[in-house]
Amino acid sequence: MTKSIITIGRQYGSGGREIGEKLAKELGIPFYDKELLTIAAKKSGIAEEFFESNDEKPTSSLLYSIVTGNYGGDSLPFNHKLFLAQFDAIRSIAKKGPCVIIGRCADYALEDYDNVVNVFIHADLDVRVKRAIKEYNIENVKVAEQVSKIDKKRAHYYNFYSGRKWGSLENYDLTVDSGILGIDNTVELIKKFVELKDSLRK
C-alpha cells in the first residue's frame, strides 16, 4: 500500500474530483472532498451548512460576522474560523494515514509532512466547459463564464489563506492536463508518480 497523502488542486471542470476518487479507490485509501466539511463541522461544532455555503469561496466575513455575533472584540472573523476548522480537520485526517484530499488548501495545511504528493489538474477551457455541461448539468448559456468564475473563487480562497498562488507550478510536485490523457490515464499517471516516490523511501 502507498505511504503517501495525495492532495489534488483542480480547475473547475478538469475532472479533478473524479480523478481523485478513482485514484483513492485504486490505491485502497480514503477519499475526502465534501466529506471534509462534515468532519470539520463535527470537530468544531459549527453547523455543516455554513461550511457548505462558504466552501472554497473568498472571505466575505463582515456580514457573517455580524449575523453570528462575532463582529468586534478579539474574536476571529467567521470565515477564518471555518478555514481553521477545515485546516484542523485536514491535519487530523492526515495523522490517520494515506488518503486523497481534494482542494481546500490541503497542500498548504500539510506543508510540513514529507509523505505528501501535491498534484494540480487543469485542462483547456473548451474541455472543461464540455465536462461542466455533461457532468454538472450547468446550462449551456454562459457556461464558460461560470467555469471561470468558480476558478476565480477557488484561486481567491487559496491565495488568501495560503499566501501562495493557486495554479502556480512551484506549489505542485506534478501538474497534468487531463484533457490530453483523459480521466483514467491521468489516474494511471498520478499512480505512477506515487509509486516512484514511495520507492525512494524504501
Place this chain on the structure above:
Amino acid sequence: MTKSIITIGRQYGSGGREIGEKLAKELGIPFYDKELLTIAAKKSGIAEEFFESNDEKPTSSLLYSIVTGNYGGDSLPFNHKLFLAQFDAIRSIAKKGPCVIIGRCADYALEDYDNVVNVFIHADLDVRVKRAIKEYNIENVKVAEQVSKIDKKRAHYYNFYSGRKWGSLENYDLTVDSGILGIDNTVELIKKFVELKDSLRK
C-alpha cells in the same frame, strides 16, 4: 517506438537537459539541445557563434543589428532572424519524426502538431543551486543569484517570442518537480505519460 515529439522547458539547474537526454536514449529517438543551433546555423547560413552567444537570451537587437549592418530599412532585427532560423530548424526536425527538444520555444514552434507532448521541469531553488554547483561548476558565491538570472533570461526569451508565459502550467501537458523524484524517476514518469498518450492514438 513512440510516435511523440517531446519538448522540455526547464528551470536552470532542474536537470531538464539530462532528463531529456536519458528520455531520448530510452525511447530510442534523437535528442536536440545545442545540436539545434548547429542545424539552424547550417540551414540559415548564419555563423553558429551568433546562435551560441544569443542562445535563449532576450532580444538586444540594436547593437547586433548595427554591427551586422541590418539596422534600418525593411530588414528584420538580427535576433529575430536567429529566432526564425531556430523556429525553422525545429519544424524541419519535427517533420523527420519523434524526438526530444530542449527549450527554445519548441512547444510554440510545434503548436499545430498533435503528436507533441509539452513538459516543464522545475525544482526548488536550493535543489537547483546544489545541482548548478555540482554539474556546471558555477562558483558557490552568488550562485542562487546566477540561477535566477538565467531563468529570467529564459523567461524573457520565451515570453517575447511566443507571447505566452514561461512556466505557466496551461502551456504544458505535464510539469514535474525533479527535486522530488530525482532525474531517473522523472524520466520514468515522462515515459509513462508518453506511453499513455501514444496508447490513445492506437
